[in-house]
Amino acid sequence: MSDTPSPSMNVPPLRLPEQHAPIRDAMAQRLLAVLDSGGYILGKEGKELEQRLAAYCGAKSALALNSGTDALIIGLAALGVGCGDEVITPPFTFIATSEAARWLGARPVFVDIEPETFNIDPARIESAVTPNTKALIPVHLYGHPADMDEILPITDDLGISVLEDMAQAIGATYKGRKVGGLSAAAALSFYPTKNLGACGDGGMLLMNRERLLEPATLLRNHGQHERYYHLSDGLNSRLDEFQAAVLNVKLDKLDEWNGLRAEAAAYYNAHLDGVPGITTPKVAEGCTHVYHQYTIRVSSEGWVEWQAPQGWGAANSPAGIKAGAHRCSAKAHSEDGAAYRSGRYPEGEVPPTHGKSLPNPARRDAVMAHLRASGVVAMIYYPVPLHLQNVYSIYGHRPGDFPVTERAAAEVLSLPIHPGITRAEQDYVIAKIREAVVEL
Numbered sequence: 001m002s003d004t005p006s007p008s009m010n011v012p013p014l015r016l017p018e019q020h021a022p023i024r025d026a027m028a029q030r031l032l033a034v035l036d037s038g039g040y041i042l043g044k045e046g047k048e049l050e051q052r053l054a055a056y057c058g059a060k061s062a063l064a065l066n067s068g069t070d071a072l073i074i075g076l077a078a079l080g081v082g083c084g085d086e087v088i089t090p091p092f093t094f095i096a097t098s099e100a101a102r103w104l105g106a107r108p109v110f111v112d113i114e115p116e117t118f119n120i121d122p123a124r125i126e127s128a129v130t131p132n133t134k135a136l137i138p139v140h141l142y143g144h145p146a147d148m149d150e151i152l153p154i155t156d157d158l159g160i161s162v163l164e165d166m167a168q169a170i171g172a173t174y175k176g177r178k179v180g181g182l183s184a185a186a187a188l189s190f191y192p193t194k195n196l197g198a199c200g201d202g203g204m205l206l207m208n209r210e211r212l213l214e215p216a217t218l219l220r221n222h223g224q225h226e227r228y229y230h231l232s233d234g235l236n237s238r239l240d241e242f243q244a245a246v247l248n249v250k251l252d253k254l255d256e257w258n259g260l261r262a263e264a265a266a267y268y269n270a271h272l273d274g275v276p277g278i279t280t281p282k283v284a285e286g287c288t289h290v291y292h293q294y295t296i297r298v299s300s301e302g303w304v305e306w307q308a309p310q311g312w313g314a315a316n317s318p319a320g321i322k323a324g325a326h327r328c329s330a331k332a333h334s335e336d337g338a339a340y341r342s343g344r345y346p347e348g349e350v351p352p353t354h355g356k357s358l359p360n361p362a363r364r365d366a367v368m369a370h371l372r373a374s375g376v377v378a379m380i381y382y383p384v385p386l387h388l389q390n391v392y393s394i395y396g397h398r399p400g401d402f403p404v405t406e407r408a409a410a411e412v413l414s415l416p417i418h419p420g421i422t423r424a425e426q427d428y429v430i431a432k433i434r435e436a437v438v439e440l
């Protein structure tokens with residue numbers, strides 16, 4: 001480690017105004033040009049961004065949208081996903097991934113993750129496929145690519161479309177190719193904290209199949225092919241020119257910023273590898289990681305009893321909202337969770353904890369509490385796996401259905417990482433983790 005860390009420090013997860021400082025004038029200039037142009041929606045900044053990002057990711061075309069969530073919804077809709085279809089996703093992701101399927105009336109079918117990369121486990125995909133499976137969304141979680149060479153032969157064989165959720169992974173590579181250009185389509189998020197973040201919401205759909213562009217373009221803008229002539233229902237999901245202008249300036253810095261994240265990650269690795277109870281993130285062979293998150297594991301010990309949340313198993317949303325899949329026929333969304341639960345464990349290998357307990361997060365929570373009390377903002381992405389979220393309780397899942405995900409949810413801890421993080425800040429974080437593990 002470098003100099004002795006200061007006795008007390010605040011280490012935020014990121015510092016956007018500071019990160020923007022070297023490009024602030026360029027951003028201001030471009031924003032003023034948009035202001036003075038009078039054209040605020042679907043203009044030249046958005047077009048430029050689409051062309052540049054399609055080229056950057058090696059995709060055929062791109063469509064600038066309001067959010068990553070919309071990119072997932074529009075992407076799935078363009079692929080033909082609708083009521084009664086099934087969409088395979090990992091249960092260890094931000095809810096937007098499965099929510100997109102549900103908004104189209106489809107059912108998310110969860111497949112557990114690999115313990116090292118936190119991404120969908122290709123070996124478990126085939127057993128989750130049914131005649132209704134229409135699409136699969138691999139999530140490149142934390143900025144590490146999913147194992148596409150293992151996934152695509154399975155989906156290609158079975159005629160299942162693949163839409164990458166690359167909200168966290170712009171710039172990451174898989175066997176020399178950027179994510180976003182690896183499958184039929186990909187969804188990007190420009191949420192401000194992302195590696196390429198706007199100063200507001202934004203997203204993009206990248207497409208590698210010619211036939212997706214037309215439906216996606218219609219869906220972005222009320223199904224309108226000519227002003228006030230509508231071929232379908234759609235959304236208002238147009239990225240505004242101000243956000244596109246910000247992103248066009250920030251895109252010039254993306255590779256440099258991703259490089260700085262990777263250097264910071266290597267520094268954490270060098271000083272946290274070997275700390276008892278801590279596992280640092282691994283990078284699979286042939287992949288590069290863009291460290292949207294630098295996520296360690298704090299090993300869990302023992303089990304805690306699972307308490308079903310209030311309203312668990314209710315047919316409708318506990319909040320009473322009839323949205324998305326709740327509008328579909330009961331048949332399309334029957335409470336046949338048992339069918340999906342069956343067969344996850346080989347005969348005779350169902351552990352006694354199944355249905356009752358979850359790995360105990362106490363050790364991770366203690367490390368996080370020590371960091372927080374010391375001024376370090378560490379975060380948990382994500383504390384409750386999707387299959388145990390109240391909203392999906394109709395599917396009848398139980399603890400133990402996705403054991404790798406459940407263990408990850410009890411162990412993950414994301415440390416501050418951003419292009420401007422200093423070695424002194426990292427030394428402080430490392431010192432506080434070492435202090436915390438002594439107490440465990």
Ligand SMILES: Cc1ncc(COP(=O)(O)O)c(C=O)c1O
Nearest residue numbers: 067068069094096167189190191
């Ligand atoms: C994995 C993942 N998917 C989808 C999204 C949704 O993106 P947005 O917030 O732009 O709608 C996010 C963003 O938080 C995400 O992290």
